[in-house]
Amino acid sequence: MAIVLTPYWSPEEGIQKLKLEAQAKALAAPGLAPPAFSLKVQLDRTLLQLRSKSSPIEKYSFLAQLKETDVEAFYRLCLENMSEITPIIYTPTVGEACLQYSKIYRNPEGLFISLKDKGRIGSILRNWPLAKDARISVVTDGSRILGLGDLGANGMPIAVGKLSLYVAGAGIRPSSTLPITLDVGTNNSSNLSDPLYLGLRQRRPSQEEYDAFMDEFIAEMKRVYPKVLVQFEDFSSDNAFSYLTRFRNSLPLFNDDVQGTGAVVLAGLLSAARLVPIPRNEHRILLFGAGSASVGVAKQLMSFFTVAGMSEEEARHQIWLVDSKGLVYVGREGIAEYKMYFARKHYTGLPMKDLSEIVQYVKPTVLLGLSTIAGAFTPDVIRLMSQNTPRPIIFPLSNPVHLSECTFADALTHSNGTAIFASGSPFGREVIGGVRREAGQGNNMYIFPGLGLGALLCRAKRVTDSMVEASALGLAGSLSWDERALELVYPRIERLREISASIAVKVIREAQKVGVDNSTDLKRMSDARLLEFVKRKMWNP
Numbered sequence: 001m002a003i004v005l006t007p008y009w010s011p012e013e014g015i016q017k018l019k020l021e022a023q024a025k026a027l028a029a030p031g032l033a034p035p036a037f038s039l040k041v042q043l044d045r046t047l048l049q050l051r052s053k054s055s056p057i058e059k060y061s062f063l064a065q066l067k068e069t070d071v072e073a074f075y076r077l078c079l080e081n082m083s084e085i086t087p088i089i090y091t092p093t094v095g096e097a098c099l100q101y102s103k104i105y106r107n108p109e110g111l112f113i114s115l116k117d118k119g120r121i122g123s124i125l126r127n128w129p130l131a132k133d134a135r136i137s138v139v140t141d142g143s144r145i146l147g148l149g150d151l152g153a154n155g156m157p158i159a160v161g162k163l164s165l166y167v168a169g170a171g172i173r174p175s176s177t178l179p180i181t182l183d184v185g186t187n188n189s190s191n192l193s194d195p196l197y198l199g200l201r202q203r204r205p206s207q208e209e210y211d212a213f214m215d216e217f218i219a220e221m222k223r224v225y226p227k228v229l230v231q232f233e234d235f236s237s238d239n240a241f242s243y244l245t246r247f248r249n250s251l252p253l254f255n256d257d258v259q260g261t262g263a264v265v266l267a268g269l270l271s272a273a274r275l276v277p278i279p280r281n282e283h284r285i286l287l288f289g290a291g292s293a294s295v296g297v298a299k300q301l302m303s304f305f306t307v308a309g310m311s312e313e314e315a316r317h318q319i320w321l322v323d324s325k326g327l328v329y330v331g332r333e334g335i336a337e338y339k340m341y342f343a344r345k346h347y348t349g350l351p352m353k354d355l356s357e358i359v360q361y362v363k364p365t366v367l368l369g370l371s372t373i374a375g376a377f378t379p380d381v382i383r384l385m386s387q388n389t390p391r392p393i394i395f396p397l398s399n400p401v402h403l404s405e406c407t408f409a410d411a412l413t414h415s416n417g418t419a420i421f422a423s424g425s426p427f428g429r430e431v432i433g434g435v436r437r438e439a440g441q442g443n444n445m446y447i448f449p450g451l452g453l454g455a456l457l458c459r460a461k462r463v464t465d466s467m468v469e470a471s472a473l474g475l476a477g478s479l480s481w482d483e484r485a486l487e488l489v490y491p492r493i494e495r496l497r498e499i500s501a502s503i504a505v506k507v508i509r510e511a512q513k514v515g516v517d518n519s520t521d522l523k524r525m526s527d528a529r530l531l532e533f534v535k536r537k538m539w540n541p
């Protein structure tokens with residue numbers, strides 16, 4: 001029999017709403033607010049307090065507390081200071097928060113569903129205080145948090161951080177967001193031996209046991225939250241692919257690392273390629289790292305070539321993968337199934353592991369890093385890249401920032417300023433040859449808010465590959481004139497809401513085209529009216 005747990009917050013409204021009401025009353029009642037109090041100045045004061053914290057993790061904790069006590073102020077602060085706040089609530093600091101979660105944990109910010117809850121997952125899901133509203137859920141099992149490996153239950157901040165970006169970046173109502181951490185154990189021995197660790201003290205289960213748990217979880221999500229869209233986040237690569245395939249037709253669901261990353265890199269590459277004076281079919285793409293993110297990107301990049309008229313086979317021929325054992329080719333032993341599509345068919349040489357050697361062999365025009373190996377793009381690798389193309393496209397995409405395959409400064413210095421650069425986590429500005437250059441941030445944060453918003457507004461039954469591709473084209477088309485003039489390949493983060501609205505329109509139109517939408521009203525609108533509608537639907541603090 002299912003055990004019904006007592007919710008830790010008010011079941012009807014949730015703690016945020018109660019606190020907001022209390023605050024509103026306090027502000028309305030004379031004497032409960034200082035005489036010169038104003039919300040505008042309070043926001044400046046809050047920013048001052050944030051900036052006075054000496055370390056990023058203190059800033060993270062300060063903001064987490066602000067979000068808990070005054071959700072409106074938190075999002076107002078985010079919206080007015082996106083480029084300053086995003087690196088705190090998201091990568092790189094969110095990675096540190098996950099590593100330190102056992103120490104910094106204060107209050108529940110999402111649902112923990114553990115292997116021990118098997119058989120009663122539905123009743124646990126109903127315990128979410130804002131259950132009536134839940135529309136977007138980011139679900140992680142903590143098995144591969146950024147490039148930091150298996151962090152188990154300590155992965156919760158990544159689900160919370162992604163959902164904060166849904167609110168800040170796409171205007172999803174805070175009460176509609178549901179962060180979930182599936183605690184199925186961890187193979188991280190430091191967590192298992194940490195007396196403060198918050199999760200189950202056991203190693204991860206067999207695949208069979210995990211599959212049965214996931215089947216129940218997804219069936220109950222569907223039952224308890226029939227309108228919810230699920231974003232899988234930071235599952236280790238094997239499960240990332242298998243659970244995407246297993247569940248994507250059961251409910252609206254996508255995997256952010258596989259599909260969101262694929263879309264953001266396609267958009268960046270389309271913009272970058274405009275700056276390189278070589279024909280599309282002469283680009284050669286080398287992906288360093290061959291996990292879920294990399295293979296997701298490689299699949300999405302096929303259309304970079306196919307839209308230019310190349311066949312699938314020709315497109316595949318322009319893409320090379322490298323994993324921890326070196327170049328991936330047919331005939332090499334023990335290659336995981338999900339990499340096989342991109343294994344080189346006609347390679348007959350010796351195994352090739354050294355990246356410089358591989359770059360000399362492949363002569364790539366585009367080098368993408370999704371490997372978690374800091375500094376793998378050495379000065380030598382960058383110099384060799386510059387010999388293949390007038391403008392090497394170099395995207396070290398691993399997160400957080402200390403795992404980046406190279407720095408922005410290194411990419412510019414060793415390419416004599418010719419590199420077109422984007423990284424997974426933010427880098428600052430650099431001056432080279434008297435010219436100020438800005439790094440792009442090739443991060444799925446540009447995709448998932450708009451993709452989720454679009455799918456939600458048209459009540460999509462599923463998230464199709466073509467909807468993901470539409471989100472990439474929406475992003476690629478959203479660079480402003482001045483961003484192009486500065487050779488940026490991604491828009492400025494301050495414009496995330498505007499961009500998410502354009503992406504949502506593209507996603508809705510594609511859902512309508514392939515018949516997975518469920519909203520006839522939106523079909524009748526012109527694009528301009530649809531864009532207005534999307535913007536009107538966005539929550540504002």
Ligand SMILES: NC(=O)C1=CN([C@@H]2O[C@H](COP(=O)(O)OP(=O)(O)OC[C@H]3O[C@@H](n4cnc5c(N)ncnc54)[C@H](OP(=O)(O)O)[C@@H]3O)[C@@H](O)[C@H]2O)C=CC1
Pocket residue numbers: 144145146147148236237256257261264288289290291292293294322323324325326369370371372373397398399400403423424425442443444445
């Ligand atoms: N910018 C963005 O938006 C995103 C960035 N990422 C980042 O991408 C990274 C990878 O994520 P994910 O694919 O899920 O993780 P995985 O751990 O599944 O993949 C890592 C890949 O790197 C390979 N690798 C490890 N060591 C080496 C080495 N010495 N030389 C060459 N290859 C190596 C692994 O090889 P093998 O397969 O042999 O083990 C594996 O293929 C993470 O840092 C993550 O933060 C992820 C999603 C989005």
Ligand SMILES: CC(=O)C(=O)O
Pocket residue numbers: 091145146147234256257398399424443444445
């Ligand atoms: C950005 C992201 O999703 C990752 O690094 O896993």
Ligand SMILES: [Mg+2]
Pocket residue numbers: 146233234256257
């Ligand atoms: Mg991720």
